[in-house]
Amino acid sequence: MLKSVLIANRGEIARRVIKTAKLMGLRTVAVFSDVDYRARHVAEADEAVRIGGPLARDSYLKIDAVIEAAKKTGVEAIHPGYGFLSENAAFAEACARAKIIFVGPPPSAIRAMGGKSEAKALMAKAQVPLVPGYHGEEQSPSVLEKAAGKIGYPVLIKASAGGGGKGMKVAQDQGEFGDQLASAKREAKSSFGDDRVLIEKYLAKPRHVEIQVFADTHGNCVYLFERDCSIQRRHQKVIEEAPAPGMTATLRQRMGEAAVTAAKSIGYVGAGTVEFLLDEHGAFYFMEMNTRLQVEHPVTEFITGLDLVEWQLRVASGEKLPLIQDQLAINGHAFEARIYAEDPDRDFLPQTGRITEFHVPHKNSHVRFDAGVGMGDTISTYYDPMIAKLIVWDRDRASALEWLRKALGQVEVGGLITNISFLTKLANNKSFAKGDVDTGFIARHEKELLPSVPPASDDVLALAAVCFLRENPPEGNPPTDPWLLADGWRHFGGAHDHLTLIDMSGNQVSHKIGVEYVTDGFVFHVRKSTVPVRVDLFGYGSLIAEMSGRLIKLGFNRAGNDITLFLNGVSYRLKRAGIAMDEENGEAAALRIMAPMPGRIVAVHVSAGKMVEKGAPLIMLEAMKMEHTLKAGHAGKIEYVGCKPGDQIREGQELLRFATPEA
């Protein structure tokens, strides 16, 4: 068995690998970039080596620096995690040259599956079924357009070197083809440095069903069943589950065997995933093979009771697979929800910022929480905005889904906008509960799922008001002497006040709330209702209050005039209007479009003097390797445009201004 391993990665997967390696008695070495010197994976490894600057290409993608770190610390093996160098054949070769074991397949297998086009050609030869399409070398727009016409619209344009949904665009008809091709090529070029594409028939209502395979160096290869990853947005996985709802034993075996055929045909070793699209009639088509451990591997671990990283390390040590196909079985059902720093209500725009509140669900035999970050850490533009993975298990799908809802309700992340409210809506969706999933699920159910945060109710507004009005008590127990409370209590009673709260979800409606201070709490006048709130306990980030005879326990996170309330898996964001921001200024702010994150301007769709409708695309920017379109929040006349294609922009920079509507 190996005695030491370097983990050439960061975040949750680095921590995940370190955990198993330590359990197996291996010495662990982490690597880190300049901005990660205090990251959790660094603290958890036995040793750590600084390998370069914050940009991935200067550190986590730098082959020489990683190999150097491995030599310096004398490790026997390198585990690449997922992303970064995990599917880089040159890196696997560099390991071999340095006499270091690469925990993964041989370079030839990585190469064989590296290009989507080449992989498809190989799979066709091995008689693994494929989606009809064009995977040719010829890349001129006219040839591609002709191929699209022959396949028949709608078609999907995919970056041949692609991954993570980047460089992938749908063209509904010939009219759209040119623009979509250009956009796919741009994303492909900036993400992978390679703008070759392939064209495929865009299937209606397919499911994404993938098979986990495992092979050793002794010629054994098994499949560890399937995962259904159909719940996607922008072709990126959001919720994954195993087994796939409605899967039959026969289909499972056919898909499993096809995946094993695919793996064997390229001399595969280690953990790999063969991704298929499954249509409504039970026909399945090879999409690609990921030659590494997947983000969603924990659902397979839950249903098989196995540790896939342990298997990887055993195979890398030259051992045989611990089990053969007949010894493998599925037990129960598991879900994984990916928690991201992103705003589902603004087209899933990635978010950056410092985590000022981090509350994880109670772990038990049903709930696992794999996080890369924690309280006080920063989600930056340098790396993927994934915060954590929540994985749950129970004996059947309905019970597992119950755990998913419960555990999501316990996650509190403050300081930046997350998709937790959105995940909660998904987990509560009736069609999802029925297992009626396909890759179009989110788009089809958009009306039920978005906005992910509902408008704040009277009760929510009252609770937010409590948080603003009651300052945190000093250390220890909250003071009970009314004279010590900074809560506006007056000896002569009947103090009245008001405050204005802006509900930051949706249309940013502001609410004027009347306040009466009473001995053990407040009486609020919200819209047309009167809401008495008795405050039982007010501590750092949590509040227990009684409303209409019900005790409500909630977490909150406050920073100045901004507050987030965490209530049953929904994160409500509210802002207190003060001197700096009254209702009028709130309106004025919406007239200016600011850059939501640093990036580069790709296209400007409007010019000064032009009238636009609500929802019209204004500016397209590229940030974190994805293109985002900023749309008009309301109809109006453009007064000023402050950017042009190619500009590098700062976060918060004014990009465009609407003219003030005439009274």
Ligand code: ADP
């Ligand atoms: P990536 O490597 O970027 O993740 P994939 O080729 O794995 O890209 O595809 C990602 C997702 O895109 C799939 O899970 C599926 O939802 C969708 N998709 C891919 N190919 C097709 C297709 N031919 N028809 C319909 N949807 C597709």
